[in-house]
Amino acid sequence: MIFYCMFLLVQKVFVSAAISEIFNVVLKERTRDLYQVNMILDNLPVMRFANQNGxxxxxxxxxIGYSPSKSEDVYIIDHLKFRVFIHKYEGMSVQIFGTGEEGFPCSVKYDPEKMAKIHQYDEVPxxxxxxxxxxxxxxREYERVSFTYEVEFVKSDIKWPSRWDAYLKMDGAPVHWFSILNSLMVIFFLAGIVFVIFLRTVRRDLTRYEELDKESQAQMNEELSRWKLVVGDVFREPNNSKLLRVMIGDGVQILGMALVTLVFASLGFxxxxxxxxxxxxxxxxxxxxGAGAGYAGVYLWRIIKGTSEGWRSMCxxxxxxxxxVVFVILIALNFILWGNNSSGAIPISLYFMLLSLWFCISVPLTxxxxxxxxxxxxxTYPVRTNQIAREIPERKYPSWLLVLGEYINGELGFINKKGLGHGCVGPVDWLGFKRPRWDGEM
Structure with missing residues (x-):
């Protein structure tokens, strides 16, 4: 019916219940605090329109609601009108795609006796x-509220690739570039001062330590404390150093991809x-x-090992x-989708395409x-590394005990006397609250 009509109008009831004492207070607080509801339909945000000064x-x-300036009462938005724009593609088979959504919220007072006889998702006039x-x-407390919605499907000439154009034309909040630059300059200035002071202090201590002979160093080691005790073990090769270099190389590759993607996305490309x-x-x-990953990993290999032997296996x-690792996870998930006959399964041709790109571009560049x-x-290291590693004393307490203590300390701040926070009470999901077990009342 949608294919041949100009629009199709459907109106149904979502839920009908009475407002409890707790939910009455919560709704009024959320309304006065200007809480907003954001809805997504067909992967598109629902948009509102208004005419202001022409x-x-x-x-x-x-x-969620509104409070008129000349009234002390608070009114709730309990009815939503959705206008869904659809575009029809005709070919071997007719396909319908949603290309836009509009929402019109309003507050409607229904007859409680009539709405009590209507079940959830029943059609209403x-x-x-x-x-x-x-x-x-x-x-109002113990006032019965009925939440309804109305959907109107309208044919549109907007095609699927152009459905985001209306959202890109929205005027967002102005960017305060001066405040951002001012804050960044202050941060970099203070960080630079701290870094210079720290660098000069450490360099002076290291220079004085290197100028001493062995006897003086042995005598001085007895007087050293804190970080100076491990100055000869800082640049020692760690355990599983190859895994460390692999992770650093892949980290450089992923971080570079994220930064460049953010820059291009910010510029609108x-x-x-x-x-x-x-x-x-x-x-x-x-x-x-992958070129950056190979260079970073092999360069770190030379710094730690002091030689370039084995750089091919490293690359x-x-x-x-x-x-x-990503391919193994992707194949496992794809087998599950294939087993369930899902349309979201990746075709086998795409696997061969990704493998060819991987071995023809990424591996050679690496x-x-x-x-x-x-x-x-x-x-070159600024200090000499001791031939014998310094003995590390055993811990008195396990490290997981500290993590557990911090976790318990953080969780206690979210526990209420009754076991529920104010934001966890309420029956309506689209109002932004958690849905408890339904008992017929709010």
Missing amino acids: LKVQWTGFP SVNCPMDLENSQVI MSPASRGMLLTGMIILYLLL WSIACFFPG LIRGYLGTRAEPL
């Missing part, structure tokens, strides 16, 4: 949003209007930044560790940059 203003979300307060639903562009850009950037480990990392001059 201009058409659009934004997302609607308030269409209503017009009242403009006067007498026909609006007031928030990866718009949500182009479906899949963000994911495609992330994959391409990850493949290209292969960096190129295959993280993507291999090996090439790894080779260049072997030619780079390694860093």
Whole structure:
């Protein structure tokens, strides 16, 4: 019926119940605090429109309720009108896609006796949003409130790739660039002062320590305390150093991909209007930044080992560790989707495409940059490393005990005397509250 009609109108009741004493207080507090409800339909935020001074203003979300300036009562939004724009594609088969949604919230006072006879999701007659307060639903203790919604499907010429255009034209809040730059300058200035003071102090102590002979160093070690006790063990090769270098190399690759993606997305090159562009850009950037991963891993290998032998196996480990883990997880999840005959399963051709991109772009770049990392001059340590590692005393208390104590300390702040917080009471999910067990009352 949607295919041939201009629009289809459906109105149903969501829930009907009485407002309890606790929920009455919560609703009034949330309304006065200007709480908003944001809804998503077909992966698109529901949009509202209003005319202000001859201009058409659009934004997302609607308030829980409102409190008129000349009245002490608080009114709740209990009726929503949705206008869903659909576009029909005709080809081998007719396909319908949602290309936009609009929401019109209002407050309607229903007859409690009539609504008590109607069950959830039953159809009700269409209503017009009242403009006067007498026909609006007031928030009052033990007042019965009925939440209803109305859906109107309208044909639209907006195509699927262009459905985000209306959202991109929304005027957001102005960016206070001066305040941001001012805060950043203060942060960098203070951090620079602290770093310079710390660097000069440590460098002076290390220089004085290096100028002493062995006898003086042995005598001085007896007088040293705190970080100076481990100055000869700071740059010692750690256990599982190869895994550390692999993780650092993959971390450089992932961090570089995230930063470049954020920059391009902020500049508008990866718009949500182009479906899949963000994911495609992330994959391409990850493949290209394999060069940075190979260079970082091999360069750290030379610093720790002091030689470039074994850099090829290091590059292969960096190129295959993280993507291999992701591929194993992806294959396992895809087998589950295939077993359930899900339409979201990835086709086998896409696997071969990703593997070809992986071995033809990412792996060669990792090996090439790894080779260049072997030619780079390694860093030299500012202090000598002792041949014998310093003995580390045993811990008096296990480390997990400290974590458990912090967890308990943080959780106690969220526990109420009755076991429930104010935000956990309420029967309506779309108001932003948690739904308790239904007992017929709010």
